[in-house]
Amino acid sequence: AQSVTQLGSHVSVSEGALVLLRCNYSSSVPPYLFWYVQYPNQGLQLLLKYTSAATLVKGINGFEAEFKKSETSFHLTKPSAHMSDAAEYFCAVSDKQTGANNLFFGTGTRLTVIP
């Protein structure tokens, strides 16, 4: 079965600093990969997705993620953190091999932005 690991359940950065949220997947066949953001008391909102086109994927709100097959990683970055980026972030994967539509989610990383 597919799985994803998000290193660091909590990450704190200063406003204006680089944001780096880590995600590693476990699959011999590169899957489809997604990053979602969840603001307090809301559902999940899609930030970006990787579906085997360009390895560097740009998303909303200035976020981007790079797919690295050799490292089985799909880390999320943003050059300069803003207070409004404080939220919980989830990495998710779906199985390209089976074509199934289910997503497997990581346990999430809560991002705190310090003024």
Add this chain to the structure above:
Amino acid sequence: DVKVTQSSRYLVKRTGEKVFLECVQDMDHENMFWYRQDPGLGLRLIYFSYDVKMKEKGDIPEGYSVSREKKERFSLILESASTNQTSMYLCASSYPTGGNQPQHFGDGTRLSIL
């Protein structure tokens, strides 16, 4: 924009009650999903459906059932609510195109079982 609407944002029920959580989507999506979200555990799939009147168990179906009588509506049922079912419940929908389509989420229902 895709709209996934969950009928209640907050719900308080008592142990042993039968609880219905409703979800409606307006994008004609074939796929619909129910998750529960608990701190430190991420999202866990309860049930999903790829078509009307079709349902499949996810990772944690015990104590739950679902109903999908119409394409746009997917209901989650707690047959006899227990305190360990206190959680955030999230509904999602998507197109059925081989896994490369994102799921679209509702705002969630925070359910407390007393």
